[in-house]
Amino acid sequence: MKPSDNSKVTKLADFQGTKFLLFVVLLYLILFFVDKNKTIESLYRLVKNTWSVLPVFLLVIFLTAVINYYFGKEKIARMLQTASSFKMYLISLLAGIISHGPVFVWYPLLKELQSKGLKNKALVTFIYARSIKLTLLPIMIGFFGQLYTVVFVFFIALAAVLQGVVFSIIYKPDD
Amino acid sequence: MTITGLKVLIMIKKTNSSKPSFKRIFIQAALGIYHVFPMILGVLGLSALLLTFITPEQVKTVFTGKAWSDALFGTISGSIMMGNAMISYILGGELLKLGVSLFAVTAFLLSWVSLGWVQIPLETSFFGKKFVIYRNILSLLFTLLISILIVFTYEAVR
Numbered sequence: 317m318k319p320s321d322n323s324k325v326t327k328l329a330d331f332q333g334t335k336f337l338l339f340v341v342l343l344y345l346i347l348f349f350v351d352k353n354k355t356i357e358s359l360y361r362l363v364k365n366t367w368s369v370l371p372v373f374l375l376v377i378f379l380t381a382v383i384n385y386y387f388g389k390e391k392i393a394r395m396l397q398t399a400s401s402f403k404m405y406l407i408s409l410l411a412g413i414i415s416h417g418p419v420f421v422w423y424p425l426l427k428e429l430q431s432k433g434l435k436n437k438a439l440v441t442f443i444y445a446r447s448i449k450l451t452l453l454p455i456m457i458g459f460f461g462q463l464y465t466v467v468f469v470f471f472i473a474l475a476a477v478l479q480g481v482v483f484s485i486i487y488k489p490d491d
Numbered sequence: 492m493t494i495t496g497l498k499v500l501i502m503i504k505k506t507n508s509s510k511p512s513f514k515r516i517f518i519q520a521a522l523g524i525y526h527v528f529p530m531i532l533g534v535l536g537l538s539a540l541l542l543t544f545i546t547p548e549q550v551k552t553v554f555t556g557k558a559w560s561d562a563l564f565g566t567i568s569g570s571i572m573m574g575n576a577m578i579s580y581i582l583g584g585e586l587l588k589l590g591v592s593l594f595a596v597t598a599f600l601l602s603w604v605s606l607g608w609v610q611i612p613l614e615t616s617f618f619g620k621k622f623v624i625y626r627n628i629l630s631l632l633f634t635l636l637i638s639i640l641i642v643f644t645y646e647a648v649r
Contacts, residue, residue, distance in 0.1 A: 330526055331526055331528070332493050332526055332527050332529065333527065333533055334529045334532040336529070336530060336531040337530070337533040337536070340532075340536040344540070354543050355540075357543050358542075358544070359539070361539040361540040361542060361543060362535055363607060365535050365538070369531075369535070369581070373524055373603065377517065377521045381513065381519075381520040384516045384519070385513050385516045388510075388572055392528045399512070419610065423614065423618075424617070429617065443600070443626065444630060447601065447604040447605040449577075452576055452577055452580065455577055455580050456580050460580075460582050460584065460587075461635065462585075464641075467641050467644050468641055469602075472605075475633045475634075480628060487621075489621070489622075
């Protein structure tokens with residue numbers, strides 16, 4: 317096997333949560349001997365729930381791809397470095413919403429932007445706005461309904477901006 | 492054409508070709524889900540067990556239905572866990588079925604994505620202790636407050 321093929325295999329087999337899944341399988345096995353009927357009922361429920369979630373994954377994958385294609389990391393970074401206060405909050409909010417991946421992946425870039433003049437209030441708004449997972453909204457709607465999701469997203473957006481405002485009032489850097 | 496013009500053309504071509512194709516990005520996104528699938532399956536499996544073995548009456552002994560105490564308990568539970576937000580939606584949905592109040596579930600969902608005690612050391616190494624303390628305390632307070640506001644607004648407009 318070529319080295320590149322080897323790395324592909326490693327990447328494909330790079331699963332997260334396998335130990336956790338094994339733990340759950342073990343739990344099923346133990347509980348089967350404790351209460352056979354309830355464990356079988358759980359298995360039915362598992363199959364039903366997994367089946368209902370599967371089609372949503374396709375939509376999530378598509379949305380993630382669209383966002384990643386049009387808004388790369390560098391593009392979002394450029395958007396964040398804007399001047400006027402209102403526009404800065406708006407852009408931090410939007411950038412936070414469309415940014416993807418775990419938050420710690422963004423730390424180096426945010427630190428760099430901070431050293432180039434990105435205001436702390438924009439940083440705080442950006443980090444909290446990341447609580448809105450745009451690509452996962454179809455899943456959230458599936459579990460909690462459209463109305464709840466709209467209210468949820470609205471309040472997070474509001475809280476993200478307010479947090480930036482409050483932070484700028486109470487936080488004084490040491491220098 | 493001048494040499495400089497040619498250089499610019501080559502640079503533009505290089506910039507354009509460096510952008511990965513949509514197909515490639517789509518495959519990367521699909522792989523993202525594929526890699527966390529054991530975790531998703533594990534969570535679905537565990538929630539199926541919880542729903543079958545734990546009765547709503549048992550759950551109601553912990554979550555009393557009072558806004559502030561449920562929101563606080565939900566916030567603490569969500570903030571000590573971490574991972575894909577999708578997992579919090581699955582767990583939150585199942586908790587609702589078990590009879591846990593919407594205050595607790597909303598706080599749980601919010602704190603899962605907005606607070607992460609596990610990430611604090613890393614965040615501190617980048618932005619400093621003071622910034623991180625201020626930001627996380629603010630996030631905690633906002634999470635508590637807006638989880639209650641979300642539920643009241645939702646109940647009012649429903």
